[in-house]
Amino acid sequence: MSLANAPTPLSTVLIANRGEIACRVIRTARRLGLKSVAVYSDADAMAYHVREADEALRLGPAPARESYLNVKAVIEAAKRSGASAIHPGYGFLSENAEFVAACEQAGIVFIGPPASAIAAMGDKSAAKARMDAAGVPLVPGYHGDDQDEATLKTEADQIGYPVLLKASAGGGGKGMRIVERGEDFQAALEGCRRESQAAFNDQRMLIEKYLTQPRHVEVQVFCDSHGDGVYLFERDCSVQRRHQKVLEEAPAPGMTQELRRQMGDAAVRAAKEIGYVGAGTVEFLLNADNSFYFMEMNTRLQVEHPVTEMITGEDLVEWQLRVAAGLPLPKRQEELTITGHAFEARLYAEDPEQDFLPATGHLERFELDMAGANLDPSRVRLDSGVEAGDEITMYYDPMLAKLITHGDDRDQALATLNRALSALDVSGVTTNRAFLQRLASHADFRKAELTTRFIELHEAELFSKATLDNEAYASAALFALDLLQRESHKDSPWARRDGWRLNAPARIRIALTDPAHAGDDADSSAILTVLAERQGKSAWRLQVNDHILEGQLQRLEGDGVAILLDGHRRRWLARRDRTPHGDVLVLGDAEQETRLFWRRLDAVDHGHHEVDATLTAPMHGTVVTLLIEPGERVEKGTPLMVMEAMKMEHTLNAPADGVVEAFHFAAGDTVGQGDELLTFNADE
Known part of the structure; x- marks a missing residue:
């Protein structure tokens, strides 16, 4: 039945979101003959979802609270466009009961559950009580109304550490901390409340026993x-960082038919308990003994819904639109089947080597080479909210895209995921692509030995740098030399920076070091120096660790380079990333990515020998709070201030023993990457 002739006719859909989910809804609406209307903030005026939609309307300034979270502005945009329905996507207003009520009052269909269902699950403490009454198993914890700090501390002590502090109104890992010891509780509580207030305008907390080796398994439900x-x-979503999912798969490995039925029935029972309508996800913790516990229900479509679509062959966004139009569910339970296996990898603009620090910048290249990697378009999806040329700003979630693969079984789907990650060409912005490759190729992940602490347990392997050989260092040095040559002033030999000499061979010293040692002058052993002597226009003799190599570099299409070293020719993707600590050379191939800071040692450079007297912003963001007073003496590692970017907090610590002379920004101020945040007088 056409949605225009359904019990609740739909003709125009406004998408109250941005990024890849907005693009996905726009395309599905277009396929169903519906008109799409996008909304945008000033930061997204030229965004991909705006370019994709039939119409687009401005909401307000860049901060989400003044645009995408502005209920009045979204409703006015819907009225202005004549939209008959609003799709909330995920995040922002998707689980806001007041927004649903405002839609109902304006006579606009909200594509999602009723306000009462969102309210029932939005308050996690009340939701636990209702689930308990409905016979859904619960994790031991405290979900009470008494939010006094002393009460919360007492409850945590009684539950026993480690415990998990969670925002009662939260989701997406915001306002959430693992507390290992009683003495850490107060600081964790304050941090959780700050994040919860900023994200949800609510500071209430709940406490749960933190299970040390569980799996995170969630069930996709749908009600009409x-x-x-x-x-x-x-879906198994165990692999997470900062309580946010990184890799997801469906079905969950090792599930028996009986356990699948038990969890599925419990999930539907939970949804019906609150009068649910639409797409929702009931999240469980699954223990090794196959006991499972209700965590929460996300009253919206989940980011990882494509893996469910891959194994069922169903379009869940289309289901949402049909249910919102008053039509019955497209299929009954007995008609739904599982075919094969699917994975989703979330591509974030972030630096895993710097504690997953969000990254911003100009996305120079963004392309998946399907043909070159021999990828089947029916088995591989790239759901993206960006294109090459887009700006990645500090204002919103750092997720750029989702790479989804399908196979006849888990091994085949995983092999396809690894090939697809290798074929994904992203440059201009630091991303977690190489980290995703290390995760997806890890031996324990291949064996499906999963836990919510997977990244933590395998930190040594996932974050350890591959031992670089002389050829790898020489290749990086050749790329640095090529950059110097390209930046030379071609008209004047006196202004050249490529090592030109009069009556003497050109010799340049290039220092290379791991990004993990940025600013750490004390560890000189981490720095490797390459001595380069020019042999011709593009030929060099390189000395690396007392080894001599003859090499040259040839530029290929895009970011491709061909490097020839002692007769060994290799093709790389090479780029330069600029960071507050300096330039990073990035060389990658199908198996790994090498990142090295570089500096030309024979150039005039006194900064390396001076005491670092300032702290600069590692990212674009907002100052949340200042933790000490100007003039206060601190020890190395003392927290000085908290910044927030892309909905995550980041604490900046003292680089050495010394005195903070002055802060240059106050709480609430916006800062740019590289801005000097404070003046720090380090001890001699």
């Missing part, structure tokens, strides 16, 4: 307005 509900099986 006729009282029917189904589950579209489960």
Whole structure:
């Protein structure tokens, strides 16, 4: 049935979101014959979702609270465009009961559950009580109304550490901390409350026993307005960082048919308990003994829904639109089946080597080479909210895209994921692509030995640098020399920076070091110096660790370079990333990515020998709070201030023993990457 002739006719859909989910809804609406209307902030005026939509309307300034979280502005945009329905996507207003009520009052269909269902699950403490009454298993914890700090501390002590502090109104890892010891509770509580207030305008907390080796398994449910509900099986989302998912898969490995039925029935029971309508996800912790516990219900479509679509063959966004139009569920439970296996990898603009620090910048290249990697378009999806040329700003979640693969079984789907990650060409912005490759190729991940602490448990392997050989260092040095040559002033030999000499061979010293040692002058052993002597226009003799190599570099299409070293020719993707600490050379191939800071030692450079007297912003963001007073003496590692960017907090610590002379920004101020945040007088 056409949605225009459904019980609740739909003709125009406004998407109250941005990024890849907005693009996905726009395309599905277009396929169903519906008109799409995008909304945008000033930071997104030229964004991909704006370019994709039939129409687009401005909401307000860049900060989300003044645009995408502005209920009045979104409703006014819907009225102005004549939209008959609003799709909230995920995040922003997608789980805001007041927004749903405002849609109902304005006579606009909200494509999602009723306000009462969102309210029932939005308050996690009340939700736990209702789930308990419905016979859904719960994790031991405190979900009470008494939010006094002393009460919360007492409850945590009684539950026993480690405990998990969670924002009662939260989701997406915001306002959440693992507390290992009682003495850490107060600081964790303050941090959680700050994040919760900023994200949800609510400081209430709940406490749960933190299970040390669980899996995170969630069930996709769908209910219609006729009282029917189904589950579209489960997803394993155990691999997480900062309580946010990184890799997801469906179905969950090792699930028996009986356990799948038990969890699915419990999930549908939870949804029906609150009168749910639409797409929702019931999240469980699954223990090794196959006992499972309700965590929360996300009353919206999840980021990882494509893996469910891959194994079921169903379009969940289309299901959302049909259910919102008053139509019954497209299929009954017995008609739903699982075919094969699917993975999703979330591509973030962030630096895993710097504690997953969000990254911003100009996205120079963004392309998946399907043909070159022999990828089947029916088995590989790249759901993206960006294109090459877009600006990645500090204002919103750092997720750029989702790479989804399907196979006949888990091994085949995982092999395809690794090939696809290798074929994904991203430059201009630091991303977690190489980290995703290390995760997806890890031996324990291949064996499906999963836990929510997977990244933590395998930190040594996932973050350790591959031992670089002489050829790798020489290749990086050749790329640095090529950059110097390209930046030379071609008209004057006196202004050249490529090592030109009069009556003497050109010799240049290039220092290379791991990004993990940025600013750490004390560890000189981490710095390797390459001595380069020019042999011709593009030929060099390189000395690396007392070894001599003859080499040259040839530029290829895009970021491609061909490097010839002692007769060994290799093709790399090479780029330069600029960071507050200096330039990073990035060389990658199908198997790994090498990142090295570089500096020309024979150039005039006194900065390396001077005491670092300032702290600069590692990212674009907002100052949340100042933790000490100007003039206060601190020890190395003392927290000085907290910044927030892309919805995550980042604490800046003292680089040495010394005195903070002055802060240059106050709480609430916006800062740019590289801005001097404070003056720090380090001890001699």
